[in-house]
Amino acid sequence: MAPERETPPRERAVSGATAASRPRARLDQPRPPRRRLLPEWDPESFGRLSERVARFLGTGRFIVWMTVVIICWVLWNVSVPGSLRFDEYPFIFLTLALSLQASYAAPLILLAQNRQDDRDRVNLEQDRKQNERSIADTEYLTREIAALRIGLGEVATRDWIRSELQDLIREMEERQDGHRRGDGVFPADRSTGRDVHDR
Template identity: 50%
Template sequence: MARRVDARLDSPKGLRTSFVPRLGEPSDRFGRFTESIARAMGTPWFLFVLTVFCALWITYNVMAPDGWRFDSAALGFTALTLILSLQASYAAPLILLAQNRQDDRDRVQIEQDRQRAERNLADTEYLAREVVALRLVVKDLASKDFIRAELRSLLEELDRDKKSETVD
């Protein structure tokens, strides 16, 4: 027993695991276990195996000699009915637990998507404001056509001034 305690103390707290969760300590192991069972129950392979099991059960209890039968067809295969009822009584809560866990994951994903969309919207609005600011700055700048037109008008004025000086 002392060796087991020492081994637990040698490992970091996050690496120590036990199947039974301690009070106040959240454990995800049972949730993962229920999801794996629910995932397995939702497959065609599970339905096939369950069908083969029931067919073998019924065939054995109908065809076997009377002394070897353990579930009577006259009583409606009571043991088989109880086994299937027990399986169903555990399957439903396990499936609901798995669905609740998936709903929790979906909620977290939706929240992360909403936050990402808000950030994208804020970034887009910022970039739109920057583009508008650049357009305003560019609007105030002289374009090539404007500069050419101004230079042409200056050249025309200089030509008129030269002509007026030569005429005088």
Template identity: 65%
Template sequence: MPRDDRSTDERRWLRAADRLDIPRELRRTIVRRPTYDADAFGRLSERIARFLGTGQFLVWMTGTILFWVAWNIFAPSSLRFDEYPFIFLTLALSLQASYAAPLILLAQNRQEARDRVQYERDRDVDARTRADMEFLAREMASLRMSIGEVATRDFLRSELRTLLNELDRDREDDRV
């Protein structure tokens, strides 16, 4: 039988490494793996989409286009960079629109996912509230039924008066 020169910790670690229900420890490296936030792009797209839907964006876009057109019409011809049909301006606006549309859709999808989670929570709260209301309604009904079976103070007084009157009659009958 071969002799195992490994320490107890090493043998225990080797046994644990063969098991599938225990996660393996990651090797330490000199250079760390780059990590990124998976939602960072989504958050950025939401910020851009929110900005694209503001009046401030419309004012800046309108001012930029007016400046572009005015520069290319009234500037000296040597300083003009986009002549009358404004092909470069059209290209820039098309590029902006081609990026804005998917960013807006991504932001809408993220908002839809958040809304879906909120709706599910609201449904759960609504179901619990309904169950609580039904429980309270049953409890109220049972209390009403119980109260109907309970003797009231006036009923007890009338019964005691009747008994007292009967006792008084019995005493009178015994005296006679």
């Protein structure tokens, strides 16, 4: 029988070291955040900021302030001496500033409108589900009311019981009158020839 080949201690140490040093994924702890090259931002906070900006751009206050700034800009660059002017007559810098403002305002307004459309879509979906529940509840109540009406048609009402009691009282009075006259209550009480033969 051939002797078993023994594993050298160096190989045992290397294989044991790699198995022990390999990090195992722990399921009870969250993963550490990964570093990213691009900056991160919260889309919700950015969306809220865009809605605030779009809301401010749609107010009369913004139009008044923008008009005041443009008038002051033009008056300054027309009336002050040439050394203090920073934007000469064609007002290229003013045009550039207004174009830059418009180029940022349009996407912000569109983003705010998209968020509003999403909210409206969610509200419409909730309203649709609420309407479906209301219709289902109404149909259920209609069926229950119809079942109650059918059930009440078979229940003895007070007027019906009163009329039945009056009929019973009338019948009992007729029987008492028949006893006083000597008549039997039922026709079988009257003696007939056929009854005698039957006995």
